[in-house]
Amino acid sequence: MTEAARLAAESGVPSDAPRTADGVPHGQRVLDRLVALLDLEKVEEDIYRGVSPRHSPVRVFGGQVAGQALVAAGRTVPADRGVHSLHAYFIRPGDPSVPIVYQVDRIRDGRSFTTRRVVAIQHGKAIFALSASFQLAEEGIEHAEEMPDVPAPETLPTNGELLTPELREKFGHIIDRPRPIDIRYVSEPPWLSRETGPRDARNQVWMRADGVLADDPLLHVCVLAYASDMTLLDAVLARHGVYWGTDKVMGASLDHAMWFHRPFRADEWVLYDCASPSASGGRGLATGRFFSQDGKLVATVVQEGLLRLHE
Template sequence: MTEAARAAAADPGGLDLPGDVPRDANGIAHGQPVLDRLVSLLDLERVEENIFRGVSPAESPVRVFGGQVAGQALVAAGRTVPAERHVHSLHAYFIRPGDPSVPIVYEVDRTRDGRSFTTRRVVAVQRGKPIFSLSASFQVREDGLDHAEPMPDVPAPEELPTWGEQVGDLMARFGRTEPRPIDVRYVTDPPWVARDKGKQEARSQVWMRADGVLPADDLLHVCIAAFASDMTLLDSILVAHGVYWGLDNVNGASLDHAMWFHRPFRADEWLLYDCASPSASGGRGLATGRFFSRDGQLVATVVQEGLLRVLD
């Protein structure tokens, strides 16, 4: 466990950033110090053999970010699995909003240890109540049939505006200036831009990567991808209806989250996140996402249903 993580366990409002952290024109912190803090957040405290504890950043909004609790739960599961077994899928439900001022306890059930596969179930608990549950399956790597869909033809990330250039003063206007450990570059119009153009195709494409260098830890790279996968996934639903958080009276939350990991990748290298929404109805919207490595390999698939209510 890192010193930063130990300090956070003792003081949930801790994990402060250094004073010389890089900041964009909008004052939003980014770069290696911010990524190092995310790594510390994922470095859970081990309370007992199958019990772990995690915390949230001091500047978190009113509820815990879904990608954070998913990443931490996957870390807890992975800490009970032999290193030669790699996660290939996870299925999760968001049960209650998480309180960022309270540590989260992760209880791991060692469901099965087979010859090739290992299954784990994790329940995240606050104040004695479950807020999140996750099932994950791990497998020894094997050779077998191999095919994949091709990557869409999109501009390279270096040809696109940075997050700071794209967002302008929008996040500051919302009071959202929390640090960003993930570098995001929109290929399609950002949803707040698409909103002014009316209803668009139900699709969102971004390049993203961890904003710094990560250690060579396969589980950590997968957990960072799980964290990032919840950042822009529901954009594909919003752009189809010309609405956006904060600019319109939209209430929303992640209901569930599933990921399948097809091939090894590094989360600190550029990944294309190609998201689309096949359906929205009944106050819910379904979004799918595909992660492609820069060389065109399909490395992961994501599916999420979100609660979306547009109020008068």
């Protein structure tokens, strides 16, 4: 096990980590814990092992297993080939108390494209499967949708600044976890929509890694993959005026796809513009677009989630 992974497994958030006004750890020390989670141990050729934070919810966060699987795939690919797409299925809930083994299958090594398949395993069973494609950089035709006109991230409040004491009592166990990703809501947060009623099936946030990341393109892609599982399904929930952790909604990610269009840094602000075109059969579909602060479309996301409502 690497030293970074050991620190992530054996330690919680450092006691000297900076905290928001409401006491939630954030900043470089917390971000370093995320980077440590992505620093997988190589067990054997094409076999890697990852861990979860010591203080975890009852199941592994989907963005974590997606980010770690992408790290495993990327470590078997030449550095001059960047990931351009991934497609993944969440098969079983991950157990945060034990390591996750990632097995990489080298599907193809072509002249321009490299394809990898990764299976995440716990207790002898697959919990997650990912296929990723990497491409040698080349020139081609260019166009992209324009970024929506939204307020600058620096003008928007943090999550903690939006929570009233009453809302903190209801949702603090979700909102007040250590924050390696700084998130600023442009649209009304879904926990407020629950109080004010349903709204459009849309959600917009600015987000960035809350610190400085090394100049490794694969790391930035993996951190964005981690963050892409945050707030995406909020667009579905907002339409129905419910939120995670209430007595009405239970949910989980089912599948996840991403396309990476242009270079970016995950430690700089990106706008995550999400919408939900449909919900049916106990499932909700959400699409997301990542824009850099200068207006470039850098990535697109599609996810379907299990969403069961109970009275």
